[in-house]
Each structure stands twice: as structure tokens, then as C-alpha cells.
Amino acid sequence: MRCPKCGSEMEKVVHHEIEIDRCTNCYGLWFDLLELEDLKAIEDSELIDIGDSGVGKLYDNMKEVNCPQCGARMIKMVDRRQPHLSYEACTVCYGVFFDAGEFRDYKEQGVLDFFRDLRLMRRRSSTP
Secondary structure (H helix, E strand, O other): OEOOOOOOEEEEEEEOOEEEEEEOOOOOEEEOOOHHHHHHOOOOHHHHOOOOHHHHHHOOOOOOOEOOOOOOEOEEEEEOOEEEEEEEEOOOOOOEEEOOOHHHHHHOOOHHHHHHHHHHHHHHHHOO
16 A cells, blocks of 8 residues: 555554554555544553654645545545544545554543633533
8 A cells, every 4th residue: 555645555453452554655554444433442552653743734735635544535634523634535435544643642631621622611601
């Protein structure tokens, strides 16, 4: 499999018996259906994301990204709890691609995210 961002070869990485694909150049991560959710729930799974988030950000602006699994055009997704975080998802095979550093960010809901969510909950509860 080739990386959908830089075109380099992807290598298999196994963490707690879950196998994902990681780019050998930009270190982006490909998750097949449900692998992302499974790995997010596992403590220390962020260790698979060894890439530099600065390099990952360089690839964020790519407009057209094709799925490395089935070739379909992927769509840009945003995590509603962390709107600063975007990644690509395939609407055909349901795989997702995270640039380097994004999975680490996805796993950690930051302090600012926590306070933002708390503020939103207070607003909703005070609305008549």
C-alpha cells in the first residue's frame, strides 16, 4: 500500500494485536474500519504515532486525497470535540488517514478542549 499523502510505501505496525499501516516517510497512519476506535481505547497506543506533527501539518492542506485501500476520493473530517483536528476518511471502505501527530492529538483531549466543553454544557443547561 502507498501513502495517500506522500506516495511512499506503508509498513505494517502491530499494537496489542491490532495491525495498522504507517507511512515509512511522512509517518501518517492508515486505520481500516474500526481500528481507530479500538486503538483509541487502548492505553499507550499513541506510541504508534512516531511522526513529527510539524511534518503532518504540511500535508493538511492537500485538497484531493485518494484512499490507499480502494482508491476512492476521501473526505475531510473534523473531530467535534477537537475542531482543530482534521483527518481524511473514505466513504467507501470506511478507513481513515491521520497525518503524523494527529493520532496523538486525537487520543488526548486537551485542557482547553475540556474547558470549552464545560463552557458549552453550562450554556446549554442555562438556556430556558
